Amino acid sequence: MSDLVRFSISLEKALLEKLERLVKASRYTNRSEFIRDLIRERLVEQQWMDKRQEVVGTITMVYDHHARQLADKLVDIQHDHQQNVLATTHVHLSHDLCAEMIMARGSAPRIRQLADRLRQQRGVLHTTLAMSSTGESLS
Ligand code: NI
Numbered sequence: 001m002s003d004l005v006r007f008s009i010s011l012e013k014a015l016l017e018k019l020e021r022l023v024k025a026s027r028y029t030n031r032s033e034f035i036r037d038l039i040r041e042r043l044v045e046q047q048w049m050d051k052r053q054e055v056v057g058t059i060t061m062v063y064d065h066h067a068r069q070l071a072d073k074l075v076d077i078q079h080d081h082q083q084n085v086l087a088t089t090h091v092h093l094s095h096d097l098c099a100e101m102i103m104a105r106g107s108a109p110r111i112r113q114l115a116d117r118l119r120q121q122r123g124v125l126h127t128t129l130a131m132s133s134t135g136e137s138l139s
Contacts (some may be wrong), residue, residue, distance in 0.1 A: 067123025
């Protein structure tokens with residue numbers, strides 16, 4: 001952990017009150033930790049905008065496993081991105097539906113492309129991409 005530095009910032013009173021409410025509503029014990037996390041969120045957003053940076057993301061999709069050849073197609077797509085796919089977890093949600101979580105690492109465009117290809121398959125009902133970081137530049 002790097003050295004702690006104290007600094008002061010100027011905020012309009014109304015904005016400070018909103019900050020206090022956000023900190024309280026988010027159940028942070030102090031403002032500093034809340035602001036650290038806000039900064040890290042912005043850093044991760046920037047990493048996802050920069051095509052050269054390596055990022056980490058989790059794709060979650062819900063699909064109908066009775067859809068014709070869908071399971072095979074989803075596996076084929078993941079094999080096309082085998083340099084990016086770190087791990088996959090499959091959950092049988094019901095008789096008809098499956099959920100799959102794919103943790104991926106690589107450039108943001110490659111991970112977005114993987115998520116988009118999966119999302120576009122007929123029978124895939126919902127897909128989300130949670131954007132995160134390798135963590136190396138967040139502390
Ligand atoms: Ni299943």
